[in-house]
Amino acid sequence: MMATSKKILEQEPSEIEMLLPWHAAGTLNARDVRRVEEALARDPELARQYAAIREEYAETIGLNESLGAPSARAMQKLFAAIDGEPVRKPSAMRNIAAGISGFFARLSPRTLAWSAGLGALALLVQAGVIGLVLVKNQNASFQTASLSVNEPITRDLTPAAPPRAFVRFAPEARVADITALLDSYQASIVDGAKDGMFRLQFKPMSKDETAGLMRKLQKEKIVSLAVAAQ
Amino acid sequence: MQVLYGRHHVRVFRFGFRLVRDEQVAEDLISEVFLDVWRQAGKFEGRSAVSTWLLAITRFKALSALRRRKDVELDDEAANAIEDTSDDPEVAAQKKDTGVALRKCLTALSPEHREIVDLVYYHEKSVEEVAEIVGIPENTVKTRLFYARKKLAELLKAAGVERGWP
Numbered sequence: 001m002m003a004t005s006k007k008i009l010e011q012e013p014s015e016i017e018m019l020l021p022w023h024a025a026g027t028l029n030a031r032d033v034r035r036v037e038e039a040l041a042r043d044p045e046l047a048r049q050y051a052a053i054r055e056e057y058a059e060t061i062g063l064n065e066s067l068g069a070p071s072a073r074a075m076q077k078l079f080a081a082i083d084g085e086p087v088r089k090p091s092a093m094r095n096i097a098a099g100i101s102g103f104f105a106r107l108s109p110r111t112l113a114w115s116a117g118l119g120a121l122a123l124l125v126q127a128g129v130i131g132l133v134l135v136k137n138q139n140a141s142f143q144t145a146s147l148s149v150n151e152p153i154t155r156d157l158t159p160a161a162p163p164r165a166f167v168r169f170a171p172e173a174r175v176a177d178i179t180a181l182l183d184s185y186q187a188s189i190v191d192g193a194k195d196g197m198f199r200l201q202f203k204p205m206s207k208d209e210t211a212g213l214m215r216k217l218q219k220e221k222i223v224s225l226a227v228a229a230q
Numbered sequence: 231m232q233v234l235y236g237r238h239h240v241r242v243f244r245f246g247f248r249l250v251r252d253e254q255v256a257e258d259l260i261s262e263v264f265l266d267v268w269r270q271a272g273k274f275e276g277r278s279a280v281s282t283w284l285l286a287i288t289r290f291k292a293l294s295a296l297r298r299r300k301d302v303e304l305d306d307e308a309a310n311a312i313e314d315t316s317d318d319p320e321v322a323a324q325k326k327d328t329g330v331a332l333r334k335c336l337t338a339l340s341p342e343h344r345e346i347v348d349l350v351y352y353h354e355k356s357v358e359e360v361a362e363i364v365g366i367p368e369n370t371v372k373t374r375l376f377y378a379r380k381k382l383a384e385l386l387k388a389a390g391v392e393r394g395w396p
Contacts, residue, residue, distance in 0.1 A: 013373070013376045015372075017376065018372040018373065018375070018376050019372070021350050021351065021375055021379070022350060022356065022357060024351075025350055025351055025354050026354070027350075027354050027355065027356045028356075048394045048395055049395045049396075051394075052383070052393045052394065052395045053379070055328065055329075055332060055393070056332065056336075056347070056351065056379065056382065057351045058329075059329055059332040059333050059336060060336060060347055060348060060351035060352050061351060061352050062329070062333065063333045063336055063337070063352075064244050064248070064348060064352040066333075067243075067244045067247050067248070069239075069240045069243060070239060070240070070243040070256070070257045070260055071257060073257060074239070074243070074257040074258075074260050074261050075235065075239070077257075077258075077261040078235065078260070078261040078264050078265060079231075081261060081265050082231065082265065082268055085265075085268070085269070
């Protein structure tokens with residue numbers, strides 16, 4: 001079983017022969033350790049070579065250890081040089097930005113896509129919850145802490161009800177068009193879409209202004225129906 | 231920086247010393263290496279061990295220092311010509327002290343072979359780490375160490391030390 005170690009003067013060394021020094025130094029991975037040990041067990045010539053390597057290993061360490069350590073002068077020189085360097089201002093924002101970009105850079109494209117989808121969904125849910133809370137609290141009243149024996153002193157703080165309208169958008173209306181319309185009217189969707197009808201709410205305004213708004217809304221290209229609602 | 235220096239300066243010094251063969255130059259080298267590290271700390275990407283990064287910088291600095299020193303030749307002749315008060319390999323062999331002969335021969339290797347032997351045996355670097363430090367492919371790392379060992383065996387044989395390999 002002399003196949004593993006080759007006559008090196010004539011042939012190229014085998015892979016196992018070349019790995020022997022790392023085995024001696026204990027820096028091989030588990031798979032290669034197993035390969036080397038199996039080869040050593042069956043090949044006496046390789047084992048002889050390994051014994052020579054162990055000697056080289058020990059003497060290399062001995063030789064390096066005999067070199068001693070640098071004097072304190074080296075350290076003094078280093079820290080004097082560092083003191084002479086211009087002061088660096090570490091940028092906390094840069095570190096944070098680097099951390100965030102590093103985090104996203106480590107994510108796979110698939111993970112990133114899923115994360116973005118979940119983020120968008122979370123935003124929609126949040127918007128829905130906020131809308132619901134606002135609608136529910138519209139009739140809220142405020143009661144003072146003082147107590148009246150005969151009748152409670154309450155003050156209705158409900159603002160003047162903002163105008164609302166039921167709107168049906170044209171089938172060809174795109175989301176971008178609807179969003180642009182909502183922006184231009186400073187309106188928000190408070191309910192919908194039941195039977196294709198959305199309930200929109202506008203900023204508070206007078207009755208005349210509301211009537212003008214409804215007329216204008218009915219003329220919009222992407223609006224097929226607009227009626228005032230409570 | 232003090233912690234980093236305290237932890238690594240001796241190994242950096244020894245690696246540099248083995249390459250430049252001059253204690254004074256090696257000391258200057260470690261100041262330069264750690265100053266570079268201080269300046270470039272932000273560039274360290276953590277992909278490799280700090281010691282690997284340090285040794286790569288040390289090697290670069292040592293080779294630059296050698297290039298600056300025109301009086302130092304990077305060949306075996308120059309290595310052998312450096313004055314050494316200890317016994318030469320033949321005398322060491324006569325004393326049947328293989329260890330001493332081995333150390334002499336390790337010193338007589340070419341810088342290219344010395345550095346790879348030191349990195350693997352003393353600095354305990356893996357094939358991948360040596361490749362990173364020296365800047366050569368992993369397969370070249372393996373073959374270079376093999377031929378460094380072969381050269382070592384030849385030097386020992388010339389000094390009258392037979393180890394049964396090759």
